[in-house]
Amino acid sequence: MEEGFIPDVTRANGKGYIHSIAIDAVIFGFHDRQLKVLLLEYKSTNLFALPGGFIMEKEDLNNAATRVVTHRTGLKNIFLDQFYAFGNYSRYDPQPLKTIMTANGITPGDKHWLLGRFITVGYYALVDFTKAVPAPDGASDNCKWYDLNKLPKLMLDHKVIIKKALECLQVSLDQKLTGFNLLPEYFTMGELQNVYETILGKKFLRAAFQRKMLGLGILERVSKKFTGKAHKAPYLYRFVSAHKA
Amino acid sequence: MEEGFIPDVTRANGKGYIHSIAIDAVIFGFHDRQLKVLLLEYKSTNLFALPGGFIMEKEDLNNAATRVVTHRTGLKNIFLDQFYAFGNYSRYDPQPLKTIMTANGITPGDKHWLLGRFITVGYYALVDFTKAVPAPDGASDNCKWYDLNKLPKLMLDHKVIIKKALECLQVSLDQKLTGFNLLPEYFTMGELQNVYETILGKKFLRAAFQRKMLGLGILERVSKKFTGKAHKAPYLYRFVSAHKA
DNA sequence: CTATTATTGTAACAAAATGTTACAATAAAT
DNA sequence: ATTTATTGTAACATTTTGTTACAATAATAG
Known part of the structure; x- marks a missing residue:
C-alpha cells in the first residue's frame, strides 16, 4: 500500500500513527551547478510542500524519516541527518491540509487528527541527483x-525548514565531509569544487582546494575523464571513507 | 502553581498539554574544573532524571524548554540550544514513570497519557554555576x-541524551564561542582555558590559547584579580559580543 | 603534423595561523 | 631584599593556507 502524506485512507482516523508529531525531509540534490530540493505539489491546489510523513506507533523516529525519503526517491542507503524540531505554535494552521484532503475527496471533521497542531522533526538528505x-x-x-x-x-513554514536545513548542511560540509553524497560515485575535482562553492556560496582557489582535498587522504584517483573538449582531461576520483592510518 | 515533571495533578488527564512529545534539558554548569549536570531525584525511588516537561497546547516548543530550565535554575536569559529529538521506540518504557506516580500517591490507569510512548526533544543549557x-x-x-x-x-535513555548533548556542546564551543555562558561575568584567562580543556577533554598550551582568545577581539580586559597567592595577579576579562568591525 | 586553445595538476613562493620556548613582570611570603 | 609561583607576551619554529606561475595534455584548426 502506498505510503504518503495522507497516510492511507483506511487509517484516516489516525490509528497506527503517533499524533501531533510529523517528520519533514529536505532532500537535496545537485545538478547544473545548482542545489535542488525535492518538492511535492498537491492535486488541484497550488500548494507545494516538503515530503513528509508520520511516525508509526512502534517505529523509530529516524526510521520514519528513512522510510519517507526512500519512498520519494527510490533510493536506499541514503545520507540522512536529523537537524531540528520545529514547534512554534504559529506553525499550526489546519487550512492547507484541509484543502488537500478536500481535493482528495475526504471531508474531515474539525477534530480530525491531521488538522491538529503538529511538531515536525526536520531531516535533510543528500542524494545523487542522477540516481x-x-x-x-x-x-x-x-x-x-x-x-x-x-x-x-x-506550505506552512516549509521555507523556514529548508533555510535551516541549508545552514546545517553548510556546517556539516566543513566538518563531516558530507558533500560527496551529492555526487555520483566518480567525479572530477572541478565537480567537487562546484558542490562546495554552491553550498557555501563562495569561491575557492583551485590550487588550494585541490591540495586540501587530496591532503585529507579520502580520495582515490581512479581514471581519467575524456570530455571531448580541447584541453587536458581531468582525473576521476572516488570517495574512500576508510583512509589509512 | 508549581510546574514540574508531573505537570499538575489537576491536569493529570493530559488536558492542556500536547501528548506524545516531551522536552528534556541537559543543564550544564562548571565548577572545580569539572562539568556538572543538573539532575532530579524522584521521591521514594532510586531514579534520577534530567529536568523535563511537556508542551502546552498553545506554547512554542522552545518556550517550553525555556520554561523548564528557568524553573529548575531560577535564572532568566539562559543560553539554550535545541540539539536532537530522541524517538527510538526502544525508549518507550512506562515503568519508571508509573513508579514515580505511585510514589506520589497517583495510581494511573494503563491508558494514562503519561504512560504512553514519548518522543523527547533535547536541549542543552549553559549556566553560571554560581548563580x-x-x-x-x-x-x-x-x-x-x-x-x-x-x-x-x-532513567530511560537520559544517559544517551547527556552524551549527545556533550558532543554538541563540544562543537558549539569551537564554532559559536558558547563557553563563556558557563562562567561568571568576570573571569581569568586560566579559568576560561579550564572550561575549554574540560569540555574538549584535551590540554592547550597557555601561550597559544591566550593569543587565540585575545585575537578573537571579543574579550575586554577589565581589572586584576588579586588571589592572595604569591604570584602575579591575572587579569579579569569580560565577554563582549559586539566586537568592532 | 604542428600550432593553438582551454583546462588540469602541481610546484614554488608568500602570508597567516598555530605550536613551542623562553623570559620579564609581579603579588605575596620569607 | 630575596624567593616563589604564576601570568603576559615576545620570539622563533612549524604548519597551514593563499597566490602565482607554469608544465602537461586532449581536442581542434591550419
Missing part, C-alpha cells in the same frame, strides 16, 4: 526537483 | 548538580 527517481504520493500530482533559488510558494 | 539555584519540582526530592564523570544511574 533518484522522484515519486509522488497518493495525494500529490508531482514530485519534482526545484532549484533552491527558485522555490515556489511553500 | 543557579537548583529547585526540585513537586514530584522530586532533589535537584542537584552531578559531576559529568560521576553520574548516578539515570
